[in-house]
Amino acid sequence: MLNDIQETLYDAEQIQQKVRELAENISRDFEGRNPLVICVLKGAFIFMADLVKNVSIPLEIDFMAVSSYGQSTKSSGVVKIIKDLDVSVEGRDVLIVEDIIDSGLTLSYLIDVLERRNAKSVTVVTLFDKPARRTVELDADYTGFTLPDEFVVGYGLDYAEKYRNLPYIGILKPEVYTKS
Ligand SMILES: O=P(O)(O)OC[C@H]1O[C@H](OP(=O)(O)OP(=O)(O)O)[C@H](O)[C@@H]1O
Ligand code: HPA
Numbered sequence: 001m002l003n004d005i006q007e008t009l010y011d012a013e014q015i016q017q018k019v020r021e022l023a024e025n026i027s028r029d030f031e032g033r034n035p036l037v038i039c040v041l042k043g044a045f046i047f048m049a050d051l052v053k054n055v056s057i058p059l060e061i062d063f064m065a066v067s068s069y070g071q072s073t074k075s076s077g078v079v080k081i082i083k084d085l086d087v088s089v090e091g092r093d094v095l096i097v098e099d100i101i102d103s104g105l106t107l108s109y110l111i112d113v114l115e116r117r118n119a120k121s122v123t124v125v126t127l128f129d130k131p132a133r134r135t136v137e138l139d140a141d142y143t144g145f146t147l148p149d150e151f152v153v154g155y156g157l158d159y160a161e162k163y164r165n166l167p168y169i170g171i172l173k174p175e176v177y178t179k180s
């Protein structure tokens, strides 16, 4: 598996340091608001767990599973809800936790869904951002790292469901996804 990685971009320690910083900012900004923190599965599962452990204010969590990449390194353009939230977002301060914003399609779809369900506010934290690939104009409120225009894996992010368990984020060798 390690042989499939061309280059490590951020190691486990650098990621943990950044997650702590993001959690401190969120704790300060959401003081007294009891946010509903939504993990966008599957990619955000590791970031979500590490993040909330470092947030010091009361919060609630829920999960939503969406998918548009499947077995590809390019978005299909169609965002599918695979699992919806268990609770209502009406009147809630919602914090969406994403692993990566790439084309922006997943997030714009989710923000739209949550606003139509009358969330009081919708805020976004993403660990990784790939601004070069945007097809929809949008930015997160909190961003960990800005990445180059390469397909990356690890720390929750997959290619065809693999590599999510790597504790670091790295560029996947193109030959892994170009070979048939
Ligand atoms: O900005 P975008 O181009 O929409 O890409 C970002 C989204 O794509 C990935 O999810 P994916 O559809 O691969 O599902 P997964 O999290 O289950 O891997 C990733 O985890 C983000 O949710
Ligand atoms: O670079 C990426 N890697 C894994 N999943 C993704 N989903 C959008 N961009 C990426």
Ligand SMILES: [Mg+2]
Binding pocket: 043, 069, 070, 157, 158, 159
């Ligand atoms: Mg994926």
